[in-house]
Amino acid sequence: MRWLKGIFGELIGLFIEDGSFAVAIVVWLGLVWFVLPRVSLPPVLQGPVLFAGLLAILLESVLRAARRR
């Protein structure tokens, strides 16, 4: 059974390694989902806003890891 647990753990580990990084991505997606339709933003900017937030999360997480280790 231990190897089954290992496989399950590995499955979760596919998506989550640094908890705060994964949470930041999910929270940003939630914000885009709920807030963006209520903001008067030109439709052509909707996708780029989602993208810009993800780039910022990636950069922040890498720089935080560089300062910490």
Add this chain to the structure above:
Amino acid sequence: MTSWTHIGPTVVAAFLASLVEFVEALTVVLAVGVVRGWRGALVGSGAATLTLLAIIALLGPLLTRIPLDTIQLAVGVLLLLFGMRWLRKAILRASGIIAMHDEASIFAEQEAALRQMEGSRGGLDTVAVIAAFKITMLEGIEVVFIVIALGAGGKGLLIPASLGALAALLVVVAVGAAVHRPLSRVPENTLKFVVGVLLSAFGTFWVGEGLGLTWPGEDWSIPGLIAGFLVVALIAVPIARAIRARRTGLMARDAA
């Protein structure tokens, strides 16, 4: 109709991502084969491959029953988490913040561990079967996820994604059978860097589609997303390296 802006990157992403996973699996299967015998190693890997094929056969038809935008959103979120995790790790490795993945040392560690384990060496060695089954399942599940995730992003993408993964399997098996050594010369971090960029770009596009957002240029925004992730990742590497060097310098000065 699915365009080449989808099919091309799908095949490349499936091939490169699967190549990384198969190389990792090969290292352990080779160690099992060398130490415990090839029969157990091949039985274990074969059983895991059949289990993975059964998972694909089960999940594939189920996915076609779910509306495309729902699939794109669910798979896009998972692909984003998966791809951005790979990309973050590849950036941290490239900037020297975490150690590189070393197939040769993993092979040596596995070899030493397998030699110490008890178990029958005549007949079918259960240690060999379990070790080979486990690693093939672990790495194979990642390949299955990648193929299904990439394949679920649009109509007709499952076959290109499967062909990309199959090509990677054939390459790794052929090279592994020829050299009988772990493929430590494969530039694993570069591959993870590229795959992380591709999967993150696809994940972003599909999440946007699933949420009903507008992309400028529609499908043609995918190359733009790929370029954007690549540029930011390439910029992040020297910045992270500089932060690390400054920290190391400060710590050395404090210690002196």
